[in-house]
Amino acid sequence: MPVSALPFPMIDPIIVSFGPFAIRWYALAYIAGILLGWLYARWIIRNERLWGGKAPLTLVDYDDFIVWITIGIILGGRTGYVLFYNLSHFVSHPMEIFQLWNGGMSFHGGFLGCVAAVILFAKKRGIPILALGDITCAVGPIGLFLGRLANFINSELWGRPTDVPWAFVFPTGGALPRHPSQLYEAALEGIVLFVILAFVVRSGALKRPGTVIGVFAVGYGIARICAEFFREPDAQLGFLWGGLTMGMVLSVPLILAGIGFLVAAARRAAPQIKDAQAT
Numbered sequence: 001m002p003v004s005a006l007p008f009p010m011i012d013p014i015i016v017s018f019g020p021f022a023i024r025w026y027a028l029a030y031i032a033g034i035l036l037g038w039l040y041a042r043w044i045i046r047n048e049r050l051w052g053g054k055a056p057l058t059l060v061d062y063d064d065f066i067v068w069i070t071i072g073i074i075l076g077g078r079t080g081y082v083l084f085y086n087l088s089h090f091v092s093h094p095m096e097i098f099q100l101w102n103g104g105m106s107f108h109g110g111f112l113g114c115v116a117a118v119i120l121f122a123k124k125r126g127i128p129i130l131a132l133g134d135i136t137c138a139v140g141p142i143g144l145f146l147g148r149l150a151n152f153i154n155s156e157l158w159g160r161p162t163d164v165p166w167a168f169v170f171p172t173g174g175a176l177p178r179h180p181s182q183l184y185e186a187a188l189e190g191i192v193l194f195v196i197l198a199f200v201v202r203s204g205a206l207k208r209p210g211t212v213i214g215v216f217a218v219g220y221g222i223a224r225i226c227a228e229f230f231r232e233p234d235a236q237l238g239f240l241w242g243g244l245t246m247g248m249v250l251s252v253p254l255i256l257a258g259i260g261f262l263v264a265a266a267r268r269a270a271p272q273i274k275d276a277q278a279t
Contacts, residue, residue, distance in 0.1 A: 005167050005168060005169045005177035006165075006166060006167065006168050007168075007169075008155065008168045008169060008170055008171060010171070011025070011153045013025055013026065013153060013154050015028065025150045025153045025154070026147075026150045026151075026153075026154060028150075029143075029146040029147050029149065029150035030073070030074075030143065030146075030147065032146055033142050033143025033144075033145075033146045033147065034066065034069070034070055034073075034143065036139075036142045036143075036146075037139035037140070037142045037143055038062070038063075038066050038139075040138070040139045040142065041062050041135050041136070041138070041139050042059055042062060042063075044135055044138060044139075044201065044206075045057065045058070045059055045062060045135065046059065050201060050202065050204070050206050051206050051207065052204070052207045055131070056127055056128045056131045057125070057127040057128075057131060057132060057135075061125055061127060062135070064121075064125075065117075065121050065132070068117040068120070068121045069114060069117045069118075069136065071113075071117065072110075072113035072114045072115075072116055072117030072118075073110045073113055073114060073143075074110075074113070075113050076109045076110045076111070076112050076113015076114065076116065077105035077106055077107070077109050077110030077113060078105060078106075078109070079106075079109050079113070080105075080106030080107075080108050080109010080110060080112065080113075081105055081106040081109060083109070084106055084108065084109065084246060084250065085106060085234055085237060085246060086234070105147075107144070107220075107224070108250040108251075108254065111254070114136060114140075115133075118132050118133045118136055128209060130209035130210045130213065131206070131209050133210070133212075133213045134205070134206055134209060134210065134211070134212035134213055135212075137197065137212050137213050137215075137216035137217075138197050138198070138201050138212050138216070140216060140220075141189060141190050141191075141193040141194035141197065142190070142194065144185075144186075144189040144190045144193070144220075145186050145189070145190025145191060145194070146190075148182045148183070148185045148186035148189065148190060149182070149183075149186055151182040151185075152180060152182040152183055152186070155170045155171045155172045155173070156172065156182075157181065157182055157231065157232075158170045158172070158173045158178045158179070158180070158181060158182065158231075158232055159178045159179025159180060159181030159182075159184070159230045159231050159232055160178060160179055160181075160230060160231065160232050161176040161177065161178055162177060162178060162179050162230075163177065164179065166180065167179060167180070168180050173232075178232065179230040179231070181227055181230045181231035181232070184227050184230055184231075185223070185224070185227045185231075188223035188224075188226060188227055189220055189223045189224065189227070192219075192223065193216070193219045193220060193223060196215065196219055197212060197215060197216060197219070200212060200215050208265045208266070208268055209265065209268070210261045210262075210264055210265040210268070211261070211262065211265040211266075213258070213261045214258045214259065214260070214261030214262035214265060215258070215262070216258070217254050217255065217257055217258025217261065218255050218258035218259060218262070219258075220251070220254065221251040221252070221254040221255035221258065222251075222255065224247055224248075224251045225247070225248050225251050227247075228245045228247045228248045228251075231245070231247070233245045233246070234246065
């Protein structure tokens with residue numbers, strides 16, 4: 001092992017097992033991300049100052065929405081991975097589509113699953129789609145951060161070979177030291193994006209519905225493209241045209257859609273807040 005490479009922390013991907021059943025860090029990351037996001041969303045909904053009045057949905061609404069968003073993340077994430085990253089393999093081995101414990105989730109597919117969940121639930125409850133989407137995007141980086149940490153623990157989605165002093169030799173990545181691209185993504189898509197969105201929310205973005213969605217889409221797209229320069233492309237896909245990766249390609253329409261949301265939100269008149277002392 002090169003002197004510059006750091007020893008990989010050999011953390012068992014399985015936290016505890018009971019016979020054929022096992023609890024994995026990967027699954028725990030999803031569960032913890034959803035629960036922490038739910039708690040943060042409840043704080044946002046309760047904080048009338050952020051909305052300029054009462055939120056357009058209730059705590060009960062979001063409590064019920066958690067089931068919908070969970071299904072959207074899982075179905076969308078898995079479907080996206082099957083279609084965007086490894087379609088030929090799953091066509092030949094269709095039963096493996098349901099083996100979620102082996103990994104294989106696509107953020108972009110999961111995002112589309114969340115979009116579908118937001119639209120369907122909002123229409124069912126008669127609440128504003130953009131308001132529900134704004135809250136969901138505001139809490140999204142929490143799950144992204146934990147998910148990328150789980151990728152690191154699983155020694156998957158590692159980076160390209162490098163000689164930087166913080167490189168790791170991953171157990172599944174061969175003998176070469178590599179960028180810990182999962183940690184880069186955890187920092188960019190998780191911490192940095194969360195801080196940006198928290199600032200935007202506290203600056204009154206919820207008063208212009210669609211703003212948080214736009215910032216999330218643009219911010220994630222840029223963060224993902226930056227991280228892709230250090231991440232090893234999926235073996236079954238490799239590099240695409242001109243050195244692009246699938247992650248880069250899928251992030252471009254996300255950025256464009258985010259810009260569209262921001263433009264529309266900027267043109268939308270902010271609600272007029274009545275002075276509490278006015279008569």
